[in-house]
Amino acid sequence: MKVRADILRTYQSLHTWTGICAGLLLFIGFYAGSLTMFKHQLQQWITPTVSVAGDHNPMPAPLRDWQTLLDTTLQQQALALQAGFTLDLRESAPVIRWYSQGNARELRLDNQLSEARLNASSQPQQIVLQQHTENRFADLLDYLHRSAGIGGEIGHDQAGVYVLGIAAVLYFLALVSGVVILLPTLTKTFFALRTSKGSSRFWLDSHNLVGIASLPFHLIIAWTVIVFAFHDLIYDGLTPFYGDTPMFAQGEPPRQSYDVASLPPLAQQLAAAQAYSPAHKPVHLSYMRLNSRSPVVIIQMLNPDGMVRGPDADYLYMHPYTLEIQPFTFSNQPGADYGKTVMGLFALHYGSYAGDWGRWGYFVMGLFGAFLFYSGNLLWLDKRSQKQQQVSRSTRVMAALTVGVSLGSMLAVVLTLLSGKLLGGNGLSENLPGALLSNLNYAYLVSYYSVFVVFVVWTFWQGAARAAYQGLLLLTVSCAALPFASLYLQWRQPDLYAFSSTAGVDLMALLFATIFAFAAYKTQQRQHKAALHSLWSLPAAPVHSAVTSSLESPG
């Protein structure tokens, strides 16, 4: 297809600058997003559960045990349960959890979670109460995905979410302009992966191939990220067009308030949920505001064979006393097409419409997305240093940022997994004074940010070429260390059954260690072959002095 030359050049610049501005933020968003596909498995890996009294029964507990626990807890702890509590019916031993400090909505690291279990030996039934700090590794990973690690708040929103929202606008422009500049050669070179014309050509071909092949995925992600970030502002912008018409119909305010003691039996509640959608399986109940006029129970409904509209499940909102289905519940009924479309868009972002296959697919596509941004930056750097016949200061800075931020962020996550598992597993968290070690959530944060900052600084000091090789080596070693941490803990505490249940994480860590090792090898090879005026010629000069580079000889 022919495109006018000046239009091509315009969109070439647009592609370059939007990519350079947003690429690194998006890199973190994408690879961390891939990890969030399996955040529960990772959380389970980093904080293995100690099995209760030799109970290795993976079967969920029968419903009557849950009812007994609920009745007993309601008798003895009614006050604590008023604000809300959760039941996860998948667990093998019934347990009721509630927040004795904090809540589920905000990302607070010092939430205290209370747990009530049945004391099997006592008659009449007694409950055992435990309190501990809620481990939020999965939520922190999610936070990294949504904010690229940028802290701070604007109003009641996280600032990093807005920043990624803006990055997503640039990302959309980069996608469109990338397609435009490919149009003239698209049909000729789409499947061409030329290895013989030098590594630059190979990088360009794979950048184009990945970009075009996963374009629909990327368009959806760009759209949903912008909406997730700015939905409140867009609603505000739409208000004038509605005039006096309310944007959302408001029902009659309820008059009656309820009491937690009169909660209907669980079996009745679950039957009501099941009747709403027989294809789903209710697995998790989360009660809120039980003594108020607007109590609600949010029931997570699994449907492994169908689309779910949340990250893991469909959400059914029910009145826990009258068992009425509330607004915002997913709909399988005919009609309500607008609502279904919107719900579908959520599922398209979460990759939750095709069970585990969909999750693995999104995991891979997210990593390819990260590759797109990393390769895009490298291509620009190469082209720039070739054009200028030297490696200018700005090129060096951008190269150091690219390598430092991308590899540094991944290295920080892997080392946090490693240190978090060892810290938690050794029981260090119980005994040591100070907020840092007594609360693993803080330890995760300190670990992530310190590794990240140190590696970025290291990259600027060492130069991108050297740090890229070292970073990939470090990633190889630390990924390979993850399974050994599992083995070590298993040896120390044989009652942890979690090793086998998260062996998948260990296997993936080994796979990634192999990939990083291969990348390190290729990086080293490229450095040996690199031309004098290439960014990759070794030893690359540190950013702070361009003089030393001319004194040392390459390779």
Next chain:
Amino acid sequence: MTRSNRSTPTQKDWLQKTLAGVFAGLAIAFVCVGFFVWYGPGSIESGDKTQFAMWLVTPFWLVILAGVYLFPSGRRAWLVLGSITVLLYCSFFLLRSLA
């Protein structure tokens, strides 16, 4: 990257074009969705339609923003997008006041 002597009419005033795309483009996206919520299929009273309308603003805006660089100049971009904005807002509020 692009030296000034090589730049062509389309490349000049990228800032003006971007601003036109961001602001006029957003205004146009909102009024288009305004037409949709009143005259598109389904009742305006339905909360589902409101949610869908909110989702719809972004793609309208992004398409305008991505296309704005095709204008030969920033002035032209502002002129065309600005007059479309004025035209659409006038007709929207005129229609609403008649209804």
